[in-house]
Amino acid sequence: MAVSDAMKQKYGRVGVLYGGTSAERDISLLSGQAVIKALHRCGVEVVPIDVGADLLQQLPAHRLDRALIMLHGPGGEDGSLQGALQFLGLPYTGSGVFASALAMDKLHSKQFWKGVGLPTPKFAVLNKETDWQETLDSLGGVVMVKPSHEGSSLGMTRADSKDALRGAWQAAAKLDSSVIAEQWIVGAEYTVAVLGDEMLPSIKLETDHTFYDYDAKYLADDTRYLCPCGLDTEAEAELRQLARTAFNSLSCSGWGRVDVMANEAGDFFLLEVNTIPGMTDHSLVPMAAAEAGYSFDDLVLRILDTSF
Ligand SMILES: Nc1ncnc2c1ncn2[C@@H]1O[C@H](COP(=O)(O)OP(=O)(O)OP(=O)(O)O)[C@@H](O)[C@H]1O
Ligand SMILES: [Mg+2]
CATH class of the missing domain: 3.40.50.20 (Rossmann fold)
Structure with a gap:
């Protein structure tokens, strides 16, 4: 046009x-x-x-x-x-300088959330001085190792032994000087999009892979996306509220997406905030926007409105 x-x-x-x-x-x-x-x-x-x-x-x-x-x-x-x-x-x-830097750094986001009492999986910083067995034990015996500053699940590995933990750290350390291990959460995975003052409907992600890895995100055709996500009204409201609180707590603004996991008891734990989430026609924010009644074009104009 x-x-x-x-x-x-x-x-x-x-x-x-x-x-x-x-x-x-x-x-x-x-x-x-x-x-x-x-x-x-x-x-x-x-x-x-x-x-x-x-x-x-x-x-x-x-x-x-x-x-x-x-x-x-x-x-x-x-x-x-x-x-x-x-x-x-x-x-x-979207977000300004400070919020963008903080949200891009998983370690500091998690330290911040811990400080203000928001739930996030237990974690430890890994480096060459780490006592691998003690760290593994302190995090419940199974962990996810991640570089602090990557996305798309790059450099992430599950580990359940001290040798696997050291190997996972070595792999992540190739991508980033800051690497963390997080307690492994067994349970459902959700993502919640923020659009201006609005929280969009949550999406539940299901994969047969060990976790939602690069392949499950971009290549596999058997990853399942449920929106509405199947939570009851009360739990959906709690999840959206937690996502909004987490987003605001890092001073994020405009739009974004908050990744959350639930344990088997249904308690939510914050993984991270993405300040510029994917916007391909297969991406999650457009999917949540569609459920809320916004076309892809409506969504893009609303994102553009966050520049005012
Ligand atoms: N503590 C954990 N326990 C179990 N699985 C986890 C844990 N942390 C992350 N995962 C899995 O790894 C995936 C990627 O984790 P996370 O969202 O922290 O990283 P990311 O690569 O920055 O993601 P994105 O592509 O959304 O930016 C999650 O979607 C989830 O499937
Ligand atoms: Mg993520």
Whole structure:
């Protein structure tokens, strides 16, 4: 569709920043392309920008009025780009510098939640001085090892022996200087999207893999997504409230997605907040938005509205 006067008046020239150089580049390209198409359909004037090291030199020539950030992982989602745009005075979508940096760091998010009394699985920092057996025992004998700053389940391994724990740490340490082990939670997995002031319906994720790994996220066709998620009204309300509290506690704003697990007793535990979740047509936020009655295009405009 051609650029509409009403859209031009409201949003001006919108740069969609996508691609980038993180390990999640491929997903970001898909998210960005889906968002660019949606903005075209809505009549918004769009400038697609595949973000490289020369972004800041390039930006002035694009004469943007705002930026819709669709980058995942370090470099785009971790506050550094947000800081640069803030410095340039260019409005952007989603969380600011501090919240982006905090949410991108699982260790510090969890330390923060522990400090304010929000539930998150027990955890320990791993490094070359770690006593593997003692750490394993203190976390209940089965753990998930994760790099603090990655997404898409990259570098994550389940471990249930001291040798497996050391091996899992070595694998994660290749991707990140900060690695944690978390108590393994046996139970259901949920994700809850935040859109402005609204909490979207929760999604339950089911996979036959040991956990929701990279393959289950992007490649497998037997991963099951349930939305509505099957919780009763009271538990659904509790889950949404916990997700909102966790999102606000990290000073996140605009939009995002909170990952949560439940143990067998039904108690919820926070895993992480994603400040720029995937927006491909198979992604979770569009799925929750559809359940709430928003089309993909409605959703993209609402995300763009978070730049005001
Ligand atoms: N403590 C845990 N116990 C059991 N399974 C876990 C635990 N932590 C994570 N998982 C599994 O690993 C998956 C990825 O974990 P998490 O959401 O922390 O990482 P991520 O790679 O940053 O995810 P995303 O792609 O959403 O950014 C979860 O969806 C869940 O299936
Ligand atoms: Mg996750």
